Amino acid sequence: MGITKTETYTDQTLMLASLFKALGHPARLAILQYISKQSSCICGDVVSELPLSQASISRHLQELKTVGLIKGEISGTSVCYCLNNDHIPDVIQFLFQFQTPNNPTCCS
Amino acid sequence: MGITKTETYTDQTLMLASLFKALGHPARLAILQYISKQSSCICGDVVSELPLSQASISRHLQELKTVGLIKGEISGTSVCYCLNNDHIPDVIQFLFQFQTPNNPTCCS
DNA sequence: TTATTTAATCGTAATATTGCGATATATTGT
DNA sequence: ACAATATATCGCAATATTACGATTAAATAA
Numbered sequence: 001m002g003i004t005k006t007e008t009y010t011d012q013t014l015m016l017a018s019l020f021k022a023l024g025h026p027a028r029l030a031i032l033q034y035i036s037k038q039s040s041c042i043c044g045d046v047v048s049e050l051p052l053s054q055a056s057i058s059r060h061l062q063e064l065k066t067v068g069l070i071k072g073e074i075s076g077t078s079v080c081y082c083l084n085n086d087h088i089p090d091v092i093q094f095l096f097q098f099q100t101p102n103n104p105t106c107c108s
Numbered sequence: 109m110g111i112t113k114t115e116t117y118t119d120q121t122l123m124l125a126s127l128f129k130a131l132g133h134p135a136r137l138a139i140l141q142y143i144s145k146q147s148s149c150i151c152g153d154v155v156s157e158l159p160l161s162q163a164s165i166s167r168h169l170q171e172l173k174t175v176g177l178i179k180g181e182i183s184g185t186s187v188c189y190c191l192n193n194d195h196i197p198d199v200i201q202f203l204f205q206f207q208t209p210n211n212p213t214c215c216s
Numbered sequence: 217t218t219a220t221t222t223a224a225t226c227g228t229a230a231t232a233t234t235g236c237g238a239t240a241t242a243t244t245g246t
Numbered sequence: 247a248c249a250a251t252a253t254a255t256c257g258c259a260a261t262a263t264t265a266c267g268a269t270t271a272a273a274t275a276a
Contacts, residue, residue: 008158008159009134009135009137009138013134013138013141014134016131016137017131017132017133017134017137018132020128020129020131020132020137021128021129021132021133022132023124023125023128023132024125024126024129024130024132025125025263026117026121026122027117027264028125029117029121029125030117030121032206033121033205036205036208042222043222043223044221044222047223050116051116052264052266053265053266053267054222054223054224054266055223055224055265055266055267055268056264056265056266057223058223058225059225059265060264061223061224062225069206074223074272074273076222076273076274077220077221077222077223077273077274078221078222078223078273079222079223079224083208085209088203088206088207091203092200092203092204095196095199095200095203096200097141097144098140098144098177098191098193098196099193099196099197099200100144100191100193133233133234135234150252150253151253151254152251152252160234160235161235161236161237162236162253162254163235163236163237163238163253163254163255163256164234164235164236165253166253166254166255167233167234167235167254167255168234169253169254170254170255182242182243182253184243184252185242185243185244185250185251185252185253186243186251186252186253187252187253187254
Protein backbone atom coordinates (compact mmCIF):
# COMPACT_ATOMS: atom_id res chain seq x y z
CA MET A 1 0.00 0.00 0.00
CA GLY A 2 2.96 2.26 0.17
CA ILE A 3 3.36 4.47 3.19
CA THR A 4 0.19 5.70 4.83
CA LYS A 5 0.57 8.26 7.59
CA THR A 6 -1.90 6.64 9.95
CA GLU A 7 -1.06 9.01 12.77
CA THR A 8 -2.69 11.93 10.98
CA TYR A 9 -6.19 10.51 10.92
CA THR A 10 -8.73 10.02 13.65
CA ASP A 11 -9.27 6.56 15.10
CA GLN A 12 -12.76 6.57 13.66
CA THR A 13 -11.48 7.33 10.18
CA LEU A 14 -8.85 4.60 10.41
CA MET A 15 -11.41 2.13 11.70
CA LEU A 16 -13.89 2.88 8.94
CA ALA A 17 -11.17 2.81 6.29
CA SER A 18 -10.07 -0.66 7.40
CA LEU A 19 -13.66 -1.89 7.27
CA PHE A 20 -14.14 -0.45 3.78
CA LYS A 21 -10.82 -1.91 2.71
CA ALA A 22 -11.89 -5.35 3.86
CA LEU A 23 -15.10 -4.92 1.89
CA GLY A 24 -13.11 -3.73 -1.14
CA HIS A 25 -12.51 -7.12 -2.73
CA PRO A 26 -15.11 -9.04 -4.71
CA ALA A 27 -14.11 -12.37 -3.17
CA ARG A 28 -14.67 -11.04 0.33
CA LEU A 29 -18.02 -9.57 -0.65
CA ALA A 30 -19.00 -12.92 -2.12
CA ILE A 31 -17.84 -14.69 1.04
CA LEU A 32 -19.84 -12.33 3.24
CA GLN A 33 -22.94 -12.80 1.13
CA TYR A 34 -22.54 -16.56 1.24
CA ILE A 35 -22.06 -16.58 5.00
CA SER A 36 -25.02 -14.29 5.57
CA LYS A 37 -27.22 -16.54 3.45
CA GLN A 38 -26.21 -19.60 5.48
CA SER A 39 -26.28 -17.95 8.91
CA SER A 40 -23.34 -20.22 9.63
CA CYS A 41 -20.76 -21.99 7.56
CA ILE A 42 -17.44 -23.73 7.50
CA CYS A 43 -14.43 -22.86 5.42
CA GLY A 44 -14.74 -25.79 3.06
CA ASP A 45 -18.20 -24.65 2.01
CA VAL A 46 -16.80 -21.39 0.76
CA VAL A 47 -13.96 -23.10 -1.05
CA SER A 48 -16.45 -25.06 -3.13
CA GLU A 49 -18.48 -21.92 -3.79
CA LEU A 50 -15.67 -19.74 -5.12
CA PRO A 51 -12.96 -20.43 -7.70
CA LEU A 52 -10.17 -19.81 -5.23
CA SER A 53 -7.78 -22.14 -3.48
CA GLN A 54 -8.30 -23.18 0.11
CA ALA A 55 -5.29 -21.10 1.13
CA SER A 56 -6.68 -17.97 -0.51
CA ILE A 57 -10.14 -18.39 0.98
CA SER A 58 -8.60 -18.91 4.39
CA ARG A 59 -6.65 -15.70 4.05
CA HIS A 60 -9.73 -13.74 3.04
CA LEU A 61 -11.62 -15.19 5.99
CA GLN A 62 -8.82 -14.14 8.32
CA GLU A 63 -8.93 -10.61 6.95
CA LEU A 64 -12.67 -10.38 7.45
CA LYS A 65 -12.22 -11.70 10.97
CA THR A 66 -9.41 -9.28 11.79
CA VAL A 67 -11.55 -6.23 11.07
CA GLY A 68 -14.48 -7.81 12.87
CA LEU A 69 -16.84 -8.45 9.99
CA ILE A 70 -17.10 -12.13 10.81
CA LYS A 71 -16.65 -14.28 13.87
CA GLY A 72 -15.23 -17.78 13.89
CA GLU A 73 -14.55 -20.55 16.30
CA ILE A 74 -13.19 -24.04 16.08
CA SER A 75 -15.91 -26.67 15.93
CA GLY A 76 -14.60 -30.18 15.64
CA THR A 77 -12.51 -30.72 12.55
CA SER A 78 -13.92 -27.66 10.88
CA VAL A 79 -14.37 -24.01 11.75
CA CYS A 80 -17.68 -22.21 12.10
CA TYR A 81 -17.55 -18.75 10.59
CA CYS A 82 -20.49 -16.43 10.85
CA LEU A 83 -21.38 -12.84 10.35
CA ASN A 84 -20.53 -10.23 12.96
CA ASN A 85 -22.68 -7.22 12.33
CA ASP A 86 -21.42 -5.17 15.25
CA HIS A 87 -19.74 -2.70 12.93
CA ILE A 88 -22.21 -2.61 10.06
CA PRO A 89 -24.41 0.08 11.65
CA ASP A 90 -21.37 2.34 12.06
CA VAL A 91 -20.52 1.95 8.41
CA ILE A 92 -24.07 2.67 7.30
CA GLN A 93 -24.27 5.62 9.65
CA PHE A 94 -21.06 7.02 8.22
CA LEU A 95 -22.37 6.75 4.67
CA PHE A 96 -25.54 8.66 5.52
CA GLN A 97 -23.59 11.94 5.57
CA PHE A 98 -22.90 11.53 1.86
CA GLN A 99 -26.49 10.84 1.01
CA THR A 100 -27.47 14.51 0.90
CA PRO A 101 -29.00 15.60 -2.42
CA ASN A 102 -26.53 16.56 -5.08
CA ASN A 103 -25.88 20.27 -5.15
CA PRO A 104 -27.34 21.39 -8.50
CA THR A 105 -25.10 24.45 -8.70
CA CYS A 106 -21.93 22.36 -8.44
CA CYS A 107 -20.31 20.38 -11.26
CA SER A 108 -23.58 20.19 -13.15
CA MET B 109 -3.26 -6.37 -5.94
CA GLY B 110 -2.11 -9.67 -7.29
CA ILE B 111 -4.39 -11.44 -9.70
CA THR B 112 -8.08 -11.12 -9.11
CA LYS B 113 -10.33 -13.27 -11.23
CA THR B 114 -12.81 -10.53 -12.03
CA GLU B 115 -14.67 -12.68 -14.52
CA THR B 116 -16.03 -14.92 -11.79
CA TYR B 117 -18.01 -12.25 -9.99
CA THR B 118 -21.20 -10.46 -10.91
CA ASP B 119 -21.01 -6.92 -12.25
CA GLN B 120 -22.79 -5.73 -9.14
CA THR B 121 -20.24 -7.37 -6.87
CA LEU B 122 -17.35 -5.89 -8.84
CA MET B 123 -18.98 -2.47 -8.81
CA LEU B 124 -19.57 -2.52 -5.07
CA ALA B 125 -16.08 -3.86 -4.39
CA SER B 126 -14.52 -1.00 -6.35
CA LEU B 127 -16.60 1.51 -4.42
CA PHE B 128 -15.59 -0.04 -1.10
CA LYS B 129 -11.98 -0.14 -2.22
CA ALA B 130 -12.06 3.56 -3.02
CA LEU B 131 -13.50 4.18 0.43
CA GLY B 132 -10.83 1.96 1.98
CA HIS B 133 -8.18 4.58 2.55
CA PRO B 134 -8.23 7.12 5.38
CA ALA B 135 -7.04 9.95 3.13
CA ARG B 136 -9.90 9.39 0.72
CA LEU B 137 -12.41 9.23 3.56
CA ALA B 138 -11.01 12.49 4.90
CA ILE B 139 -11.22 14.05 1.45
CA LEU B 140 -14.83 12.94 1.03
CA GLN B 141 -15.77 14.31 4.41
CA TYR B 142 -14.08 17.59 3.67
CA ILE B 143 -15.80 17.91 0.30
CA SER B 144 -19.17 17.02 1.75
CA LYS B 145 -18.74 19.67 4.44
CA GLN B 146 -17.96 22.32 1.83
CA SER B 147 -20.56 21.26 -0.74
CA SER B 148 -17.92 22.28 -3.25
CA CYS B 149 -14.18 22.66 -3.19
CA ILE B 150 -11.01 22.95 -5.15
CA CYS B 151 -8.02 20.69 -4.96
CA GLY B 152 -5.80 23.24 -3.27
CA ASP B 153 -8.16 23.41 -0.34
CA VAL B 154 -7.71 19.72 0.31
CA VAL B 155 -3.94 19.99 -0.03
CA SER B 156 -3.85 22.46 2.84
CA GLU B 157 -6.20 20.28 4.90
CA LEU B 158 -4.24 17.05 4.68
CA PRO B 159 -0.54 16.33 5.20
CA LEU B 160 -0.10 14.99 1.70
CA SER B 161 1.58 16.42 -1.34
CA GLN B 162 -0.41 18.03 -4.12
CA ALA B 163 0.45 15.09 -6.35
CA SER B 164 -0.89 12.55 -3.87
CA ILE B 165 -4.11 14.46 -3.21
CA SER B 166 -4.65 14.76 -6.94
CA ARG B 167 -4.25 11.02 -7.34
CA HIS B 168 -6.75 10.28 -4.57
CA LEU B 169 -9.20 12.72 -6.14
CA GLN B 170 -8.82 10.96 -9.46
CA GLU B 171 -9.51 7.61 -7.85
CA LEU B 172 -12.65 8.89 -6.17
CA LYS B 173 -13.74 10.37 -9.47
CA THR B 174 -13.05 7.16 -11.40
CA VAL B 175 -15.43 5.13 -9.25
CA GLY B 176 -17.98 7.92 -9.31
CA LEU B 177 -17.87 9.07 -5.71
CA ILE B 178 -17.09 12.63 -6.70
CA LYS B 179 -17.62 14.79 -9.74
CA GLY B 180 -15.20 17.42 -10.97
CA GLU B 181 -14.98 20.04 -13.62
CA ILE B 182 -12.50 22.68 -14.60
CA SER B 183 -13.45 26.10 -13.31
CA GLY B 184 -11.00 28.79 -14.15
CA THR B 185 -7.54 28.13 -12.81
CA SER B 186 -8.82 25.64 -10.31
CA VAL B 187 -11.00 22.56 -10.37
CA CYS B 188 -14.32 22.21 -8.65
CA TYR B 189 -14.73 18.80 -7.07
CA CYS B 190 -17.95 17.87 -5.37
CA LEU B 191 -19.72 14.88 -4.02
CA ASN B 192 -21.53 12.50 -6.34
CA ASN B 193 -23.95 10.51 -4.26
CA ASP B 194 -25.42 8.51 -7.13
CA HIS B 195 -23.87 5.31 -5.83
CA ILE B 196 -24.15 5.84 -2.08
CA PRO B 197 -27.69 4.45 -1.83
CA ASP B 198 -26.57 1.26 -3.58
CA VAL B 199 -23.77 0.83 -1.08
CA ILE B 200 -26.06 1.42 1.88
CA GLN B 201 -28.66 -0.90 0.42
CA PHE B 202 -26.05 -3.62 0.01
CA LEU B 203 -24.97 -3.29 3.63
CA PHE B 204 -28.50 -3.68 4.90
CA GLN B 205 -28.40 -7.41 4.20
CA PHE B 206 -25.69 -7.78 6.83
CA GLN B 207 -27.59 -5.84 9.44
CA THR B 208 -29.66 -8.82 10.53
CA PRO B 209 -29.34 -9.67 14.23
CA ASN B 210 -26.41 -11.87 15.14
CA ASN B 211 -27.37 -15.50 15.35
CA PRO B 212 -27.00 -16.32 19.05
CA THR B 213 -26.49 -20.04 18.40
CA CYS B 214 -23.51 -19.36 16.17
CA CYS B 215 -19.97 -18.56 17.34
CA SER B 216 -21.22 -17.39 20.71
C1' DT C 217 -0.95 -45.51 17.02
C1' DT C 218 -1.83 -44.34 12.41
C1' DA C 219 -4.41 -42.51 8.70
C1' DT C 220 -7.77 -39.04 7.35
C1' DT C 221 -9.80 -34.69 7.21
C1' DT C 222 -9.90 -29.70 7.64
C1' DA C 223 -8.16 -25.22 8.09
C1' DA C 224 -4.10 -22.14 9.04
C1' DT C 225 0.39 -20.74 7.82
C1' DC C 226 4.76 -20.40 5.15
C1' DG C 227 7.27 -19.11 1.11
C1' DT C 228 7.21 -17.08 -3.15
C1' DA C 229 5.93 -14.70 -7.51
C1' DA C 230 3.11 -11.39 -9.76
C1' DT C 231 0.80 -7.26 -9.43
C1' DA C 232 -1.23 -3.04 -7.17
C1' DT C 233 -1.06 0.88 -4.16
C1' DT C 234 0.88 4.84 -2.04
C1' DG C 235 3.60 8.84 -1.92
C1' DC C 236 6.71 12.28 -3.62
C1' DG C 237 9.56 15.26 -6.57
C1' DA C 238 9.72 16.85 -11.01
C1' DT C 239 7.48 18.05 -14.98
C1' DA C 240 3.71 19.05 -18.08
C1' DT C 241 -0.54 21.45 -19.12
C1' DA C 242 -3.81 24.97 -19.00
C1' DT C 243 -5.86 29.21 -17.50
C1' DT C 244 -5.55 33.93 -15.72
C1' DG C 245 -3.24 38.32 -15.06
C1' DT C 246 0.08 41.84 -16.52
C1' DA D 247 3.94 37.34 -25.27
C1' DC D 248 5.29 36.26 -20.60
C1' DA D 249 4.93 35.31 -15.80
C1' DA D 250 2.10 33.40 -12.18
C1' DT D 251 -1.04 30.06 -10.48
C1' DA D 252 -3.29 25.59 -10.15
C1' DT D 253 -3.96 20.85 -11.17
C1' DA D 254 -2.69 16.53 -13.66
C1' DT D 255 0.63 13.29 -14.95
C1' DC D 256 5.20 10.90 -15.17
C1' DG D 257 8.76 8.15 -13.14
C1' DC D 258 10.38 6.00 -9.38
C1' DA D 259 11.01 3.64 -4.79
C1' DA D 260 8.89 1.52 -0.92
C1' DT D 261 5.39 -1.26 0.62
C1' DA D 262 1.01 -4.00 0.42
C1' DT D 263 -2.07 -7.26 -1.64
C1' DT D 264 -3.39 -11.38 -3.93
C1' DA D 265 -2.98 -16.02 -5.16
C1' DC D 266 -1.16 -20.60 -5.05
C1' DG D 267 1.34 -24.90 -3.86
C1' DA D 268 3.34 -27.01 -0.11
C1' DT D 269 3.49 -27.71 4.57
C1' DT D 270 1.99 -27.62 9.30
C1' DA D 271 -1.27 -28.28 13.04
C1' DA D 272 -5.11 -30.19 15.24
C1' DA D 273 -9.03 -33.06 15.71
C1' DT D 274 -11.54 -37.26 14.46
C1' DA D 275 -11.86 -42.08 12.76
C1' DA D 276 -10.18 -46.67 12.14
